[in-house]
Amino acid sequence: MPYVFRRLYPYRDKDAAKSFYEIWVTRQVMKFARSLDAEVHRRFVGLLVKTANEGKFRNDEIYNNIGDDVSEFKYRNARIYSFDDGRRVVLTHGYEGKHRNRASKEKETTKKIKNEYMEWKRGRSK
Numbered sequence: 145m146p147y148v149f150r151r152l153y154p155y156r157d158k159d160a161a162k163s164f165y166e167i168w169v170t171r172q173v174m175k176f177a178r179s180l181d182a183e184v185h186r187r188f189v190g191l192l193v194k195t196a197n198e199g200k201f202r203n204d205e206i207y208n209n210i211g212d213d214v215s216e217f218k219y220r221n222a223r224i225y226s227f228d229d230g231r232r233v234v235l236t237h238g239y240e241g242k243h244r245n246r247a248s249k250e251k252e253t254t255k256k257i258k259n260e261y262m263e264w265k266r267g268r269s270k
Contacts, residue, residue: 147172147260149234152192165196168234170257173224176238180222187219195233210247214254225254234261 152167177185191206200215201207209215217224222240226233236257239250 147236147257147264149261149264152235164231165199166232167192167196168229168232170234170236172237173235176224176240180238180240184219184222188217188222188224191217191219192235200228200233210251212251212255213258214251216250223250225250227254227258229261229265234258 147170149168149170152169177188180188191201195201195207205218207215207217213227215226215228217226217235221242222238224235224238226235228234234257236254237250239246
């Protein structure tokens with residue numbers, strides 16, 4: 145399945161872009177976000193805005209590195225998986241439900257999307 149990447153939280157000013165993180169998403173994240181209940185959706189939007197403005201969280205209960213350069217934003221029983229590309233945080237997909245023993249599956253999915261992102265990025269720079 146081809147992934148489409150777009151900037152969710154953009155900074156058009158070059159000086160601002162150097163100071164803050166950009167948040168990039170796939171369509172799958174947008175579709176997942178629409179499926180969340182309003183409170184969970186608001187919480188994730190707040191986490192992303194704060195990440196863009198202040199940098200990554202140091203609180204493992206909100207933002208956790210699960211290994212292999214894959215991280216997850218967490219709230220209640222919902223997760224949005226991501227990886228970093230310099231000052232970009234790329235959100236790949238989400239999952240809601242019981243999370244026991246899902247880390248390896250989600251890491252593999254995120255790494256697959258990351259490979260596609262790197263190909264897409266190389267194609268854009270030509």
